Amino acid sequence: MTIISEINESHNQDESLVYSLKQVSKTYKLGSNNVNALKKVSLDIKKGDFVSLEGPSGSGKSTLLQLLGALDSPTEGSIKFNESYLDKATSNVLTDIRARKLGFIFQQFNLIPTLNAIENVMIAMVPIKSTKQFRLKRAQELLEKVGLGERMNHLPSKLSGGEQQRVAIARALANSPEVLIGDEPTGNLDSETSAQVMELLGNLQKENSEVTIILATHNPEVSEYANTKIKLRSGQLAS
Template sequence: MTETLTSDSTESTPGSLLYELRGVTRTYAKGSVAVNALRGVDLTIKRGEMVVLEGPSGSGKTTLLQLLGALDTPTSGEIKFAGRSLENESDQVLTEIRSKEIGFVFQQFNLIPTLSADDNVAIAMIPREPSREKRAARAEELLTQVGLGHRLGHLPSRLSGGEQQRVAIARALANRPEVIIADEPTGNLDSQNAKEFMTLLLDLHDRSGVSIIIATHDEDVALSAGRRIRMRDGSIVSDSQN
């Protein structure tokens, strides 16, 4: 089981630096107005950390997660991921990093509605695993690990919100990523499902050592992480261990 979960990236020594951000800003042009969504963020995150980003609406959490996920680029400043400066990488390399080294979990689950749970997980492995059989076998194994071994062939519409988010976690783990980035993953779940989701995530974190970065408004989620980073108006205002 551990073997299934563990990241196989090279140099993935726990405790070594995963992210290094220096003076990162992100300014959006909104018509003729400039919105300073991030105003000079300095941040380091080590491998294996579980980090929660908190802060009021509009404080820059999603903006920061998009930069950490190589979905967006900073207006200024530097982001190093696994020792590589992202600004020097080609679009092709950034796409590779996103598909193989980062697992995403979203508030809206973002499953493909026409694909069954197992196909939603298997399809994520196409860039990394050429064998269809191996993709299917790993999808089944991952879904079993998140407690959905009995729901493999179900379409997302036949799954509850909590179940859909567990499929999303299995999909995020499919390529043995370095890090899971989750933007308000419990935002669409009731409190019971949110609790179960966090228990599952913490268990996966403990067993696999994957780094996890979560933006949340949920105090219970924030309390369960090792490290809490609070943002306000595009800046980090506190950074503490629970």
């Protein structure tokens, strides 16, 4: 018993891991029905890894990303992110982790329609202590990095889907996150634009090999970028 707990302890303290999940379940209550979206999932994610999350519709990909992104908490099990247990953390700690350590990209881009590209990126830096001047400079740098130097003052409605997703990537990178989480980030893009977005993410990771990228996708071309492929089926890891 002691030996096992010591092994678990040393496993938990592995500094090369950004996430360690043990027996994670998520049950949604839908009226009088329970939906078991994740069932006792245990997995580790290494720092700096590029991970794809695949599986049929309803297999639990978005649910797992919500848990990794500290946007929701598991019904059972533990989720260790660096030194913090997300399942035990207070909502203030979770908010702080989301703002400082995690960046999100979504299928629908989720830009604020009334703000231009640069303002959409700047707004992500509001939760961190920073001057407006710093936010402006950083947003400009990031938009240049994603190839939108010429489009900074455009509203989202004046940008193509691929350009909007690049603004969203710049926004996700604003606070230098340790983990970039994407839920079908190329789901609304044609295959050429999708390849450009994936190339951008791949290059960002090459530049900063500390960043961990975790993407849920239905697209086999997207999962080709991944070093580690996690497959889900009915809320469980598929072997």
